[in-house]
Every structure is written in structure tokens, then in C-alpha cells.
Amino acid sequence: MTDGLNMQKCPKCGKDNLAHMTHCVHCGTAMEDLFHFDGQIETPESSNEEPIAALPFIFDEMQSTPQSDDDSPSRDSSAEKKATDEDGSQSPDWLERVRERVRAEDDASGLLTKGLSALQERLESDEKGDAESQYQAWLDEIREKAEREKAKQAERLQPSPLDEQGVPEWLRRIRALHPDADEGVEELKTEDEWTEEELEELRRRELGDDYVPNHMNEQTAEDDTDEPEEDDFEPDIEHNIPEDYEDLTTAEAQSRKSKVSPAPIDEALDNSPEETGFVMMGEPKLDPDEVFDTKAVEALLAQSDQSPPARKKASRDAEKEAILQDLVILRGQHEKVALLKALISEEGRPLPSSGEIKTKKRNHSRLIIGLAFILVLLFSIIFIPKNMSHKTPISVPQERFTLHLDAMDANKSLLLVMSYSAASATELEALTAPVIQALEDKGLSWQAMTLRMDGLWLAESLFEKADLKNPPAPVFLSGGQYAMLNLAIKPDDQTELEEQKVLKEGMPKFDDFDYVLLVTDSSLSVRGWLEQVAVNQPSINTFAIISQKEAVAIQPYFDSGQILAYLSGMQGLAGAGSYAGIHQSVFHVGLILMILLLILGFLLRPGSDEQPKPETGGQA
Amino acid sequence: MKKILPLIVAISSALFVIVGIFFKESLSGWLSVVLNWAIVLSSVALLVVLARLLITHIGYITSGRQGFIYSLVAVFAFLFTLIAGFLAGIDNPAYLKWIAGILRPLETALLGLVAIVMASMSIKFLRERGWNALTISFTISAFIFLILGLGLVQAIDYAPLKQVIRAIEGLPMIGARGLLIGVALGAILMGMRVLIGAERPYDD
Known part of the structure; x- marks a missing residue:
């Protein structure tokens, strides 16, 4: 325990005592004259009354070995600080310097400074012979402590x-x-x-x-x-x-x-x-x-x-x-x-709003408008006389149709191709019936063919409206445009393939006709005929009677000459006495109602039912 | 094999039809056979659709699904028409008149409702979308053509106005031409895609 420490001999008994002992531990003789610290500045007598309370800490520090006391520097400084503070204001200059330095430093560097301060104190108090070894030991200890502090800080940053x-x-x-x-x-x-x-x-x-x-x-x-x-x-x-x-x-x-x-x-x-x-x-x-x-x-x-x-x-x-x-x-x-x-836990569950029962606000405005629309039309149909004289300008296709019909010879033949639904029957029959009557009056041969099954019974209605006595029976051509193309292609009559045709019995041949009159409510039928059949039968002249809503779609074919003429909607055969069966007054009433509705919809509360716009794109 | 076989059939059929059109004199007979196959297949497909429709509605009736009464009406009408056609023949004038007497008012009424629905939807369209470029242009164009449909403006004997009216009435023609050109180009493109196997409408 005393190895490496300075010893002093008792002047009375001659036995060894520690250098800082004031009395001999063996005989009790006072050794105050011999007691001193190396490097201690000699001060006046008053300063010799160093705080008694600080001495035990100093003694403890001096007695403790560096190897077993890791934090002794900081403890020394704190102990000395305590002692000084308790004592009062007087303290050695070196201690004051250490304190100031400790206050100036913080955290790990402060501890390091404390350690260095304590090291300096130790160096000052130790003998010169042991100074180097103790200095090295303290340095190692301080380094170790600094590394430990760094490791702790790293742990705080990365908790584990x-x-x-x-x-x-x-x-x-x-x-x-x-x-x-x-x-x-x-x-x-x-x-x-x-x-x-x-x-x-x-x-x-x-x-x-x-x-x-x-x-x-x-x-x-x-x-x-x-x-x-x-x-x-x-x-x-x-x-x-x-x-x-x-x-x-x-x-x-x-x-x-x-x-x-x-x-x-x-x-x-x-x-x-x-x-x-x-x-x-x-x-x-x-x-x-x-x-x-x-x-x-x-x-x-x-x-x-x-x-x-x-x-x-x-x-x-x-x-x-x-x-x-x-x-x-x-x-x-x-x-x-x-x-x-x-x-x-909430992932995948429906949103609360989606589960809510939407209280849809009932809006009867559109129902009221629709009912008013129907009522007005109904009253106009009932109370306005149908055969009022309405003069509309005759269109070019309408005029051409009349001219071609007048120019037809009696030895010519015409194929009537029907492809319309019952909904359009009223409109189309009103256009077609006068034409058939004119053909009958001319003595022109003609035959009816339908591409739809319901055309069979719609033809009966058409013939009745045309007031025909013995009309030819209509032929149903199943297969639509495939069948038309099949008819348009002229097979070699000499081959056996002619015998294998599925629908050859009673089926008209295009070669036998000079004109084709298409009666349809779809521009697709006209286009299919022109693209599939007419190109294979260039000798046949094509006419068309089409509903008003589809007339504009076949206008290009008329302009190009693929269709010689056509009738549609209000533009019926000139001189027929009626406008394709359309009630002109009711038609005008309907137009006026539509105009009023548009104005109302445009002006009344615009955007009141406005929906949020989609972020990207959206239907127009 | 499941995908290659339909592809081979489709491409070979399309190529044969095209070649048959170009070499009509020598291949028209064979082309007629192929077209007859297509007609028969389409007729069989129609029968399959009818059978499927009937089975579906019978299933609705037997399961008591909500609104099965409509299925009951559909099945009854189908069976009645079928049996009457078999018994009386499709050329029977009474049968044809009877069927036409049912179909014509029904389909005409449906077509008439289209006008009501379109009027209602135009109002809804304006109220939901508010005032923007689309709704305003729609409203103005509809308004102009409705006015022109009345025929009152055309009665005014003023040459510049007649030219304007003629120009406006030609606008739908421009759209129709553009539509036809687009359809033609689309048909060419689709035909080419089917020929090279890029488009397989027959696939699952």
C-alpha cells in the first residue's frame, strides 16, 4: 500500500511514516515540521490553516491508487470543490484555476479537464521519481474513460x-x-x-x-x-x-x-x-x-x-x-x-363514409318537367289538326329522288331491301309507301327482301299502307352483311359449288335488278351495302330511304354519287301530300319545348348540382 | 395450342377472303362456301344466345330473385311466340299482324321516350357541370339547330342569312365525313391487326 510513496522517519522512534503524516503512527510524536507538499507554495501562517474539511478528501485521493479508481479525478475535483465551498471563500490559487477550467468545460471534455487537473495535482503532490509512471497510468486511465464516454454517447444515439x-x-x-x-x-x-x-x-x-x-x-x-x-x-x-x-x-x-x-x-x-x-x-x-x-x-x-x-x-x-x-x-x-x-388494424376496412346510408335528397323537378313535356305534346297532338299546310324547301336528294323515280322505265326492276325496326316503321313507311305506289303505277317489277326477322311482319304493314292488292312476298335474308356479300359475289354456275349454296331457293339475284332501294333506320346498313355489295355489283343503282336522325351520315355517299338519291324524315317524296307522316305542328311544339328546357337548364341555378371535377381527365 | 389454333383459323380465313375478292373469277365459289359457314355459325350463335337468355331468366324465376316477374313475362312471351310461330307458320298474315301490333307501339313508345330522356339529361348535364366551355358550346349548338329545325329563320328572305344558315347546316356534314374517314382508317387498322395476330377478338 505504501509502495511508491514517500516515507519519512519519525525523529523520535525512527520508524517509517508516510510523508504527509503529521504525527508518528508508532509513537505519536508530532511531525508537523517535516510535513509538506511538494510544489506547495509557502504562504503566510494564516494560509497554513488550510480548510480542515478538505484534508480528508485530499488524503483519500492521495491514498487511493490510480488503477482502482477510475473517476478519481472528477471526484477529487468535486471533493475539493465541496470542501472549499463549505469552508468559505478561501482556497488555493491552483484549486481556483482548476475550478475555473472545470466551469469553462462541459460534458466529456469537462471530465477530461477535471481529470487533467487532478492529474496535475497528483503530479504536483507526488514525488518526482514516481511522476512519470503515475503520469502514464493516469493518461491511460483518462484515455480509457474518454473512450467509454464516447461509447455511451454513441449508445444514446443508437439505442439498443x-x-x-x-x-x-x-x-x-x-x-x-x-x-x-x-x-x-x-x-x-x-x-x-x-x-x-x-x-x-x-x-x-x-x-x-x-x-x-x-x-x-x-x-x-x-x-x-x-x-x-x-x-x-x-x-x-x-x-x-x-x-x-x-x-x-x-x-x-x-x-x-x-x-x-x-x-x-x-x-x-x-x-x-x-x-x-x-x-x-x-x-x-x-x-x-x-x-x-x-x-x-x-x-x-x-x-x-x-x-x-x-x-x-x-x-x-x-x-x-x-x-x-x-x-x-x-x-x-x-x-x-x-x-x-x-x-x-384499420387497413382494408371500408371507409366510414362508404358504409353510411346516403340520405339522397329527392328531387322531383325533373319528373315534373318530364310530365309537363309529355302533357304539352299530348295536347298538341290531340288538339292541333294534322294536315296543315307546311311548306319547307325541297332538298337536293329529295329532288333527285323524284327525278329518278319519274325517269324509271317500266321494263326495269327494283329490289326493295328492308332493314328497320318497328320503332322506325311509322316514319319509314310514310316515306316508302308513296314510292311503292309510284312503282306500281308505272308497272315496274319489284321484289322485297328483309335483313331482319321482324321485317316480315313490318312488310305487311307497309304493303297495307301502300294499298297494294297482290304484293310480292318478302324474302328474309339471314346472315346480314355476310349474306349480302355472298349474294353479291357471282359464283360460277358451272361448278358444283353452286349446288352447295345454303339459301338459294327463292333468293333474288342482284343481276336481275337495275335498282336497289334501301329502307333502313341505320346508316350502317347503307354503308355495309355500299362497301360490300355495290362494289361487286356496279351495274345496280342505289337509292335509300332513311330515318331523319341518320340522314346526315349518308350524305357523303350522296355527294360522292354512290347513292343516286335518298329520302328522309320530313323530306318525303315531293307531291305526296304529306311530310312523311310527321305531325308538323307537334314536331314544332316539341322543338319549342326543347328550347325552353335548354334555357331553363342553362339559367336556373347553374352548377347547383355541380360535382367535383376529377383530377385527371374525365368524361366530357 | 389453345391459342394458336384459333389464331391460325382467323388469319387463314381473313387471308382467303381477301384473296377471294382480288381473284373473284376463280375463287368466288370457294368464297361463297366460306361465307355460308360464317352465316351458319352466326345463326347457331344466335340460338345459343337465345338458349342462354332463356336459362338465365328461368333461373331467376326458380330462385325467386327480386324482380323475377319480369323474367316470367319474358319467358312467357318467348314461349308463346315460338309456339305460335311453329303452329301457325311465320307467313301467316294473322300471326304477323298480331306480332306487329305488339311490337310497333312498344318500340315506338321507347323511341319517343328517348326525346324525354335526352331533354332531362341535358338539364342534368348543365346543372352538374355548371358553366364551362363544354356545356356552353353544347347549349349554344343545340339551341341553334333547334331554332333552325323550326324553319322560321329560313323563311326570312335575306341572302347573307341564307348563306349563314347553309354554312351552319353543313357543319354536321363535316362531322359525318370525318367520322366516316375515321371509321375507314380504324377498319383498315383493325383488319391488319387481326391479320398479323396482334388483335384477337376471339380470345378470352
Whole structure:
């Protein structure tokens, strides 16, 4: 113990004593004349009355070995600071310099400065012969401590259940809250490696009566320890996130089943359960994303100059604040986890709005408008006489049709091709009947063919309207445009393929006709005829009678000469005495109603039912 | 094989029809056979559709689905027409008049409702879309052609006005020509795609 220290001999008994002893430990002889510090500046006599309270700390510091005291520099400085503060204002110059330097520095660098200051003190107080070895030892110690500080800071930035030294997260937090206890632990174990036995001992000491041996929950602990290994050190924060004090007690009970016990936190709370303030915490004022720091712990060191009760209270407050910060942080994380869980659980469920029963507001305005529309038309049909003289200009196709019909010879033949539905029958029959009558009057041969099945009975109606005595029976041509193309292609009559034609019996041949009159309500039929049949039968002249809504679609064929002439809608055969059976007055009434509706729709509450526009594109 | 065989049939049939049109004198007989096959197939397809429609409505009736009364009417009308056609013959004047007496008012009424529906939808269109370029142009164009349909403006004997009216009445013709050109180009393109197998309307 005394190796490496200066010794002095007692002037009375001659036995060895430590250099700084004021009395001989063997005979009790005063050795004050011999006692002095190397490098100590000789001061007046008043300064010899160095604070007595500081001496024990100095002695402790001097007696302690550097190898076994990791944090001795900081402790020395704090001890000296304490001693000086308690003593009063007088202190050595070198101590004042050290204090100023400590105040100037912060955090790890401050500790380093403290260590260096203590090192200088030690160097000043030690003998010159041992100075180099002790200096080297202190340097190593300080380096080691600085590296440890850096490692702890790195752990705070990247929280993980275990650090590289195997220290659990809760233990690191406890160490941060109890730096003195941490030092004590480190004193006990110079090698900073924790074994299970040491952890058990630490838990037993921290928990006291609440300690449950780990082997009691061995099975549970094994299950829990498997998960972190699989999750690659995923921080398990569920076990130490109490929502409130009740949850904390629940968590305490649950924590006994887990290997990573929150016992230190509980112990810290049990010291002053009412003062921990879980129920008084209120709204968290701290940033949930903020990581835990040791400023609160350092505040404890800064408050060490207070009186012991006040210091204790301040230490307790700082400890509580640190714990609260920790819990608030974890609570914020816990809230995020809860929110994430809720979002995941809600995934795939229908939106609340989609499940709501839409209370559709009944709007009878359109029903009223429709009924009014129908009523007006009905009254106009009933009360307005039909055969009123309406003179409309004769169109070019209409005029051409009349001219061609007048120019037809009696020895010519015409094929009447019908392809319209019953809905258009009224309009088309009114146009076609006068034409058939004119053909009959001329003595022209003609034949009817229908491309639709319902054309068979619609033809009967047409013939009746034309007032024909013995009309030719219409022929149904199944197959639509395929059949027309089949008819248009002239097969070789000499081949046997002619015998294989499916519908040859009674079927007209295009070669036998000079004209074709298409009666249809679809421009597609006209186009199909012109594109499939007429190109294969160039000798046949094509006429058409088409409904008004489709007339514009065949106008290009008329302009190109593919259709010689056509009739449609109101433009019936000139001189027929009627306009294709259309009630002109009712037609005009309908047009007026449509105009009024458009004006109403355009002016009355425009955009009242406006729907949000789609973001991209949208139907026009 | 499931995809290649229809492809081969489609391409070979299309090529044969095209070649038959170009070499009409020598291939017209064979082309007629192919067209007859198409007619028969289309007739069989119509029968299949009829059978499917009948089975579907019978299923609705047996399961008591909501609105099965309409299915009942459809099945009854189908069976009645079919049986009457078989018994009386499709050339029977009474039968034809009877069928026409049902069809004509029904279809004419449906066509007349189109005008009502179009008027209603035009109002809805204006109220939902509000005032924008589309609705305003639609309204103006409809309004102009409705006025022209009345024939009152044409009665005014004023040469410049007649020219304007003629120009306006020619606008639908421009649209029809553009439509026909587009249809022709689309048909050519579709035919080429079917020929090279890029378009398979017969596929699933």
C-alpha cells in the first residue's frame, strides 16, 4: 500500500511514516515540521490553516491508487470543490484555476479537464521519481474513460438493448441516473463485462425485497431472449413504457416475467413513489423524439455545493426529472406505436363514409318537367289538326329522288331491301309507301327482301299502307352483311359449288335488278351495302330511304354519287301530300319545348348540382 | 395450342377472303362456301344466345330473385311466340299482324321516350357541370339547330342569312365525313391487326 510513496522517519522512534503524516503512527510524536507538499507554495501562517474539511478528501485521493479508481479525478475535483465551498471563500490559487477550467468545460471534455487537473495535482503532490509512471497510468486511465464516454454517447444515439459490453439498456439508464453508484459498481469490477451472476447480484441489491430470482422465470426469460436475437437488437420498449402509475405497477408485475427487468426504474420510483409524479405528469412538454441525455445527472453535480438536505432534495428532483423525461420519451414512442397499430388494424376496412346510408335528397323537378313535356305534346297532338299546310324547301336528294323515280322505265326492276325496326316503321313507311305506289303505277317489277326477322311482319304493314292488292312476298335474308356479300359475289354456275349454296331457293339475284332501294333506320346498313355489295355489283343503282336522325351520315355517299338519291324524315317524296307522316305542328311544339328546357337548364341555378371535377381527365 | 389454333383459323380465313375478292373469277365459289359457314355459325350463335337468355331468366324465376316477374313475362312471351310461330307458320298474315301490333307501339313508345330522356339529361348535364366551355358550346349548338329545325329563320328572305344558315347546316356534314374517314382508317387498322395476330377478338 505504501509502495511508491514517500516515507519519512519519525525523529523520535525512527520508524517509517508516510510523508504527509503529521504525527508518528508508532509513537505519536508530532511531525508537523517535516510535513509538506511538494510544489506547495509557502504562504503566510494564516494560509497554513488550510480548510480542515478538505484534508480528508485530499488524503483519500492521495491514498487511493490510480488503477482502482477510475473517476478519481472528477471526484477529487468535486471533493475539493465541496470542501472549499463549505469552508468559505478561501482556497488555493491552483484549486481556483482548476475550478475555473472545470466551469469553462462541459460534458466529456469537462471530465477530461477535471481529470487533467487532478492529474496535475497528483503530479504536483507526488514525488518526482514516481511522476512519470503515475503520469502514464493516469493518461491511460483518462484515455480509457474518454473512450467509454464516447461509447455511451454513441449508445444514446443508437439505442439498443445491449451495448458492445453486454450492458443492458436499463442498466445504462440507471448508470446515467446514479453515476456514483455506477462508479461503485465499476470499482467492484474493473473489467466492464457483465455476467449473469453479476447482473443477478445487481438486481438483488437494487430491488431488495421485490427481487425475484431469474431462474424462477427461466422459461419465460428464454422465450423473451429469443426475440431480440431474431430481431437483430430491435429495441424492446414495451416492457418499460408505463402509461400511468397503474400501468407502471402492471408493468412491474409483467416485468418479472421478462429477462430485461425494469426493476431499477421501479426502484427509483419506489424511493419516492408520490414524488415521481406519474399521475401529475400532465401533458408532455418534451419532444418525444428527443433522446435521453445525462444533463440532469450533471445538474446533480452542479448542485453539489448546496447543503446536504437541499442537495439531496435537488438530487431527487433532478433524478425525477430525468426519469420523467425518459418516460415521456417512451410514452411518445408508445403513442406512435399505438397509432401505427391502429392504422394497421384499420387497413382494408371500408371507409366510414362508404358504409353510411346516403340520405339522397329527392328531387322531383325533373319528373315534373318530364310530365309537363309529355302533357304539352299530348295536347298538341290531340288538339292541333294534322294536315296543315307546311311548306319547307325541297332538298337536293329529295329532288333527285323524284327525278329518278319519274325517269324509271317500266321494263326495269327494283329490289326493295328492308332493314328497320318497328320503332322506325311509322316514319319509314310514310316515306316508302308513296314510292311503292309510284312503282306500281308505272308497272315496274319489284321484289322485297328483309335483313331482319321482324321485317316480315313490318312488310305487311307497309304493303297495307301502300294499298297494294297482290304484293310480292318478302324474302328474309339471314346472315346480314355476310349474306349480302355472298349474294353479291357471282359464283360460277358451272361448278358444283353452286349446288352447295345454303339459301338459294327463292333468293333474288342482284343481276336481275337495275335498282336497289334501301329502307333502313341505320346508316350502317347503307354503308355495309355500299362497301360490300355495290362494289361487286356496279351495274345496280342505289337509292335509300332513311330515318331523319341518320340522314346526315349518308350524305357523303350522296355527294360522292354512290347513292343516286335518298329520302328522309320530313323530306318525303315531293307531291305526296304529306311530310312523311310527321305531325308538323307537334314536331314544332316539341322543338319549342326543347328550347325552353335548354334555357331553363342553362339559367336556373347553374352548377347547383355541380360535382367535383376529377383530377385527371374525365368524361366530357 | 389453345391459342394458336384459333389464331391460325382467323388469319387463314381473313387471308382467303381477301384473296377471294382480288381473284373473284376463280375463287368466288370457294368464297361463297366460306361465307355460308360464317352465316351458319352466326345463326347457331344466335340460338345459343337465345338458349342462354332463356336459362338465365328461368333461373331467376326458380330462385325467386327480386324482380323475377319480369323474367316470367319474358319467358312467357318467348314461349308463346315460338309456339305460335311453329303452329301457325311465320307467313301467316294473322300471326304477323298480331306480332306487329305488339311490337310497333312498344318500340315506338321507347323511341319517343328517348326525346324525354335526352331533354332531362341535358338539364342534368348543365346543372352538374355548371358553366364551362363544354356545356356552353353544347347549349349554344343545340339551341341553334333547334331554332333552325323550326324553319322560321329560313323563311326570312335575306341572302347573307341564307348563306349563314347553309354554312351552319353543313357543319354536321363535316362531322359525318370525318367520322366516316375515321371509321375507314380504324377498319383498315383493325383488319391488319387481326391479320398479323396482334388483335384477337376471339380470345378470352
